[in-house]
Amino acid sequence: MKERARVVKEITPMILARPLKLCNFLDWKNIKLIYKRYASLYFVCGVDVADNELITLEIIHEFVEVLDRYFQNVCELDLIFNFHKAYYILDELLVAGELQEPSKKAIHKHIHDQDQLVENAKNGTGEEGRSQ
Amino acid sequence: MASLREKIAQGLKTGPKFLKEFREFDNLVKAIGECKSKAEEDRIITQELELLKQRLSDPKLDRSRGKEYMIRLIYCEMLGHDASFSYVKALQFASDPNIHTKKAAYLALTQFLDCNNQLVLLLVNTLLSDMKSDNYLIVCTALVATTKLIGADLVNAVYPVVVERLRHPKEHVRKKAVLALHWFASLDPRRDGPLAGVELDKHFRTMLCDKDPSVMSAALCALHDCIKADPRPYKNLIPSFTSILKQVSEHRLPKSYDYHRFPAPFIQIKLLKILAALGAGDRASSENMAAVLHQALRRANTSHTIGSAIIYECVRTITTIYPNPALLAAAAESISAFLRSPSHNLRYVGIDALAGITALNPAAAAEHQVAVLDCLEDPDDTLKLKTLELLYKMTKANNIQVIVDKMMGYLATCPDEHIRRDIVRKVSDLAERYAPSPSWFVSTISEVFRLGGEHVDDGAAHRLTALIAEQDAELHGSAVEAYLALLDGEGGAGAGGQQAGGPRKKLPETILLVICWVLGEYGHLARRPPAAVLSRLLGVLTAHKSATDRVRATLLSALTKLAAHTGGAAGPVGTALLQPHSSGGSSPGSDAAAFVHACANSQNLDLQQRAHELQALLGCPPSLLAAALPADAARQSFSAAELAEVAALPFLDSMVERALAAGAAPYLTPEARGKATELQAKGLRFEAYEPAPFAVPLSGASTSYGTAAAADARSGPSSSGPSGSAASTYSSAAPAEPQLVLKGAGGRRSL
Numbered sequence: 107m108k109e110r111a112r113v114v115k116e117i118t119p120m121i122l123a124r125p126l127k128l129c130n131f132l133d134w135k136n137i138k139l140i141y142k143r144y145a146s147l148y149f150v151c152g153v154d155v156a157d158n159e160l161i162t163l164e165i166i167h168e169f170v171e172v173l174d175r176y177f178q179n180v181c182e183l184d185l186i187f188n189f190h191k192a193y194y195i196l197d198e199l200l201v202a203g204e205l206q207e208p209s210k211k212a213i214h215k216h217i218h219d220q221d222q223l224v225e226n227a228k229n230g231t232g233e234e235g236r237s238q
Numbered sequence: 239m240a241s242l243r244e245k246i247a248q249g250l251k252t253g254p255k256f257l258k259e260f261r262e263f264d265n266l267v268k269a270i271g272e273c274k275s276k277a278e279e280d281r282i283i284t285q286e287l288e289l290l291k292q293r294l295s296d297p298k299l300d301r302s303r304g305k306e307y308m309i310r311l312i313y314c315e316m317l318g319h320d321a322s323f324s325y326v327k328a329l330q331f332a333s334d335p336n337i338h339t340k341k342a343a344y345l346a347l348t349q350f351l352d353c354n355n356q357l358v359l360l361l362v363n364t365l366l367s368d369m370k371s372d373n374y375l376i377v378c379t380a381l382v383a384t385t386k387l388i389g390a391d392l393v394n395a396v397y398p399v400v401v402e403r404l405r406h407p408k409e410h411v412r413k414k415a416v417l418a419l420h421w422f423a424s425l426d427p428r429r430d431g432p433l434a435g436v437e438l439d440k441h442f443r444t445m446l447c448d449k450d451p452s453v454m455s456a457a458l459c460a461l462h463d464c465i466k467a468d469p470r471p472y473k474n475l476i477p478s479f480t481s482i483l484k485q486v487s488e489h490r491l492p493k494s495y496d497y498h499r500f501p502a503p504f505i506q507i508k509l510l511k512i513l514a515a516l517g518a519g520d521r522a523s524s525e526n527m528a529a530v531l532h533q534a535l536r537r538a539n540t541s542h543t544i545g546s547a548i549i550y551e552c553v554r555t556i557t558t559i560y561p562n563p564a565l566l567a568a569a570a571e572s573i574s575a576f577l578r579s580p581s582h583n584l585r586y587v588g589i590d591a592l593a594g595i596t597a598l599n600p601a602a603a604a605e606h607q608v609a610v611l612d613c614l615e616d617p618d619d620t621l622k623l624k625t626l627e628l629l630y631k632m633t634k635a636n637n638i639q640v641i642v643d644k645m646m647g648y649l650a651t652c653p654d655e656h657i658r659r660d661i662v663r664k665v666s667d668l669a670e671r672y673a674p675s676p677s678w679f680v681s682t683i684s685e686v687f688r689l690g691g692e693h694v695d696d697g698a699a700h701r702l703t704a705l706i707a708e709q710d711a712e713l714h715g716s717a718v719e720a721y722l723a724l725l726d727g728e729g730g731a732g733a734g735g736q737q738a739g740g741p742r743k744k745l746p747e748t749i750l751l752v753i754c755w756v757l758g759e760y761g762h763l764a765r766r767p768p769a770a771v772l773s774r775l776l777g778v779l780t781a782h783k784s785a786t787d788r789v790r791a792t793l794l795s796a797l798t799k800l801a802a803h804t805g806g807a808a809g810p811v812g813t814a815l816l817q818p819h820s821s822g823g824s825s826p827g828s829d830a831a832a833f834v835h836a837c838a839n840s841q842n843l844d845l846q847q848r849a850h851e852l853q854a855l856l857g858c859p860p861s862l863l864a865a866a867l868p869a870d871a872a873r874q875s876f877s878a879a880e881l882a883e884v885a886a887l888p889f890l891d892s893m894v895e896r897a898l899a900a901g902a903a904p905y906l907t908p909e910a911r912g913k914a915t916e917l918q919a920k921g922l923r924f925e926a927y928e929p930a931p932f933a934v935p936l937s938g939a940s941t942s943y944g945t946a947a948a949a950d951a952r953s954g955p956s957s958s959g960p961s962g963s964a965a966s967t968y969s970s971a972a973p974a975e976p977q978l979v980l981k982g983a984g985g986r987r988s989l
Contacts, residue, residue: 111318128618129582135656158554160547160587161507167543168497186267189316190309193345197382201417216410220337220375 121148131159142166147182169199172213194220260306266313283319286310294327301339304331308342312349325350325357333364337376340368344383353389361387362395369399374408381414385421393422397436404441409450416445416453420460427467439464439471446478451491451505454482458508465515476516476523480530483509487534503544506534510551517559524560531556535568540575540584550576550587557594569595570602577609586621589613593628603632614644622648623657630664638672642682649689662690666698676709680717684749688724691746699748703755714760721753722764725774750778750789758796762803769810771800776829787842794837794848797830801856802867812856 120132121141132139133155140162141150149166153159170180172195177184185192198213266286273279290310293299308331311321328350331343351357365388368380381403384396400422403415423438442464445457465472485491486502486509495502513531517524531552538548553569556562573595576588589610596603603610613625626648629641642665649661665686673679683702687694706717724745745753754775757764761771775793782789801811814830837849855863898904 127582129586129620131583131586131620133620133623133657134654158507158511158547158551160543160550160583161504163583164497164503164544164547186271187264190312190342190345194341201382201385201414201421216375216378220341 117150121150130163140166142170144170147185165200169196172199175214176217191217260309263306263310263313266310270317279317280319283314283317287314287319287321290314290321291323294324301331301334302336304334304336304339305342307331308339308346312346315350321350326360329357329360329364332361333367337373337379340376341379344379348383348386351387353387353392355387358387358389358392362392365396366399369396369403374406374411377403377406377411378414381411381418384418388422388425390425393425397422401441404445409448409453412445412448412450413453413456416442416456416460420456420463423460424463427463443475446475451495451502455502455505455508458505458512462508462512462515465512469516469518469520473516473520473523476513476526479509479512479516480527483513483530483534487530487537498542498544500538500542500544500548503548506548507551510534510548510555514555514558517555519560521560524562527559528562528565531565532568535565535572540579543583546576546584546587550591553591554594557591557598561598566595566599570599573602574606577606582616582618582621585609585613586624589621589624589628593624593631596628596631600632603628626661626664630668633668633672635672635674638668638674639678642668646682646685646689649686658690659693662686662693666694670701676705677713677716680706680713681720684720684724684752687749687752688745691748694746694748696748699752702752706756707759711763714756715763715765717756718760718764721756722766722771722774724749725753725777745782747786747789750782751792754778754789754792754796758792758799761796761800767810768800768804769814772797772811772814772830775800776833779833787845790837791842791844791848794834794845794852797834798848798852798855799867801852802863815852816856 117134117139120134121139124132124141126143130141132141134152136155137152138155138157138159139150139152140159141148142163143149149170151162151166153162173180173185173192176191176195177188195213195217198216266282269282270279273282290307294307307324308328311324311328315321325347328343328346331339332347334340334343347361361383365380365384368376369384371377371380381400384400388396400415400418403411404419406412406415419438419441439461442457442460445453446461448454448457461472461475483506486505489496489501491502491505495505497503510531513527517527535549535552538545538552540546540549549572553572556565556569569591573588573591576584576591579585579588592603592606592610610625610628613621614629616622626645629644633641645661645665649658649665652658652661666683669679669682669686673682680702683698687699687702706713757771757775761775762768764771775796778789778793797811797815801809801815804811811830815834816831834849834852837845838853840846840849855866858866
């Protein structure tokens with residue numbers, strides 16, 4: 107966890123300092139940082155030196171599109187208060203560093219199934235409680 | 239800040255999006271959002287952690303609030319605080335039947351732990367039972383957790399269950415199972431650890447033919463890694479890959495895979511990478527792929543970044559596989575389009591692709607010279623670096639000077655260590671391959687040492703000195719002047735010594751060694767008087783207080799040579815060095831003498847030896863000095879046989895025989911000595927040790943004064959240690975006769 111906090115602290119000023127017109131790619135240590143800015147929010151992704159940078163930009167964009175579809179017009183507050191849901195969605199999109207689900211619809215359906223299951227479970231136990 | 243507060247207040251009032259049942263969590267977030275300083279934030283979090291600690295250790299814990307607790311704990315850790323007290327609790331929650339709690343607990347565990355953590359062992363059972371669960375969502379969650387938490391040592395525990403899941407009816411589960419296997423494969427790439435003998439790629443091939451496209455694309459990811467490691471077994475899959483790519487680019491996949499009207503671009507790119515790996519260097523395979531590559535290239539266009547991404551990947555594939563002229567022409571066209579675009583990102587990928595194509599077709603780069611030069615002058619660092627890489631690939635003998643200049647300019651200003659190391663390596667490589675003249679090489683490499691010396695290996699310094707040694711006097715003179723100027727610019731305290739790149743930096747060790755050596759060998763060729771050279775050399779010491787012993791040692795030898803070449807003991811350098819050590823007075827002469835005295839008494843044997851050699855040599859008659867240190871001997875080289883002959887020290891034989899006749903003990907090798915002391919040390923010793931012998935004139939049978947333990951194991955005189963290297967601190971009187979042995983070092987002749 108400490109390592110993670112340190113990395114975040116190091117990268118953040120580097121990314122924030124970049125003016126708008128420059129490339130969205132940055133070399134750092136032995137990885138490449140790809141970042142995309144949406145209003146006041148930055149999404150940063152680290153990839154190998156040999157990977158295709160443009161496709162990473164698109165993966166970031168895909169993630170943002172899925173979030174948008176799920177939260178309906180997503181904004182930062184959604185991410186702050188529901189960061190666990192954002193993590194679940196990320197888990198659907200990227201596993202072991204690879205994009206696993208290119209279809210937004212499938213991700214959406216999956217998460218909804220999850221929520222649905224919880225709803226059913228809650229209602230189910232509610233009914234049980236009542237009948238007893 | 240005020241607007242954020244308003245937004246939060248509004249949000250809490252309105253949205254069903256905001257979880258009303260997590261009132262405490264909402265309050266926490268609100269408080270963090272409103273606090274004004276880091277200290278306050280820390281205080282709030284510490285309070286929260288205390289509260290959570292209390293609640294969690296309470297036996298009457300309300301399990302239905304498990305999810306909320308997990309989320310709050312993750313939040314605290316995200317802000318940088320430590321919540322390790324809760325890890326075990328999270329493990330317990332992971333086995334909770336409620337899916338929300340379970341998912342939250344798994345999320346917490348993947349955030350808190352990694353695959354090297356011991357606690358994962360406790361999780362394995364839970365993972366296994368979850369993977370066998372009836373509810374496919376739980377299975378999915380467990381599979382995702384395995385990719386994050388299972389390390390090489392636990393792989394075998396979960397592997398069989400994961401393989402079973404490959405046949406699950408739900409495509410989500412199958413897909414995640416494939417990716418979990420991909421992760422396992424990456425834990426043990428050569429299959430010689432826990433997964434030895436397991437046929438993972440058999441599974442991947444089967445899943446490639448799965449009817450659901452998402453499972454197929456997951457199999458592609460896994461196969462890509464296998465193919466990168468070793469392409470040969472997979473060549474028979476080329477037809478399947480090309481047919482998949484063909485179908486995908488013709489929009490045959492379901493509409494949901496479209497991304498901004500491009501058909502399944504991520505799958506296309508994965509396939510392109512695989513084809514690149516399979517086709518490299520293999521003509522037959524490359525021909526099979528040509529048609530489909532053409533098609534993919536044609537159908538993509540640059541209207542959207544994703545189209546450019548596909549084109550970029552196509553171009554990379556084309557440059558990696560066996561060259562095909564038609565494809566290369568098409569690729570060159572696309573590259574021109576990239577380089578002409580106004581977007582920085584596209585120019586970046588254009589330069590990258592150009593670097594790939596230059597190896598095959600140098601003319602292509604020449605066409606775009608203007609664009610490339612523009613990129614070089616761009617304020618964007620990333621673009622500059624990429625262009626430097628391109629130039630590195632394009633360097634030939636006619637443009638090396640310009641390119642190296644640019645690279646050195648960048649090296650002077652760049653702070654990032656990895657990039658510096660890279661540039662140093664590139665420049666040294668280019669200089670060694672294409673240097674137009676030795677003097678250019680010397681000046682460039684010296685510059686490299688000065689700016690980036692900490693990344694250069696020792697061999698480079700030796701190669702440089704060897705090269706200098708082979709040159710003629712003119713080069714020697716100019717090298718000396720250049721290094722003196724370097725020392726001038728750096729050593730003058732506040733005297734306006736300016737270096738490129740801002741504040742004065744210390745010279746790295748490598749360049750100091752080279753400078754000392756060159757000034758020692760050829761300092762007599764300098765245009766300024768020898769005393770000035772001497773003071774410059776000593777200035778090195780004052781400027782670099784932390785100079786290592788290697789530098790001091792080289793400096794001593796340099797001083798010896800300088801003295802020898804400028805008139806011996808009677809010359810200006812010689813007199814300065816031999817001045818008796820007196821306190822007070824800070825003329826360069828007494829500094830030099832003080833330095834030599836300090837080294838003569840130093841703990842480091844190398845320094846002591848050299849200091850004594852210096853003093854002894856300067857005390858010799860001039861003819862001896864000239865014979866020992868001839869003026870331009872560095873270019874001499876000795877064959878191995880000659881060196882071996884000298885190393886046997888035949889000229890000392892007469893001295894050895896005389897000593898043995900006088901009763902000295904013969905030389906014992908360290909192994910023999912060890913045995914001797916072993917025999918003695920068997921029991922406790924009850925007699926007193928013999929008293930230590932005192933200083934004996936060195937010109938006779940010389941004895942070494944070790945510790946008083948084994949008084950009869952004195953090593954004889956035929957070891958090549960000269961008389962000055964005793965471990966004791968007796969200052970040796972100047973020997974009556976010059977019976978000295980010089981260690982053969984490099985090209986120096988010995989007596």
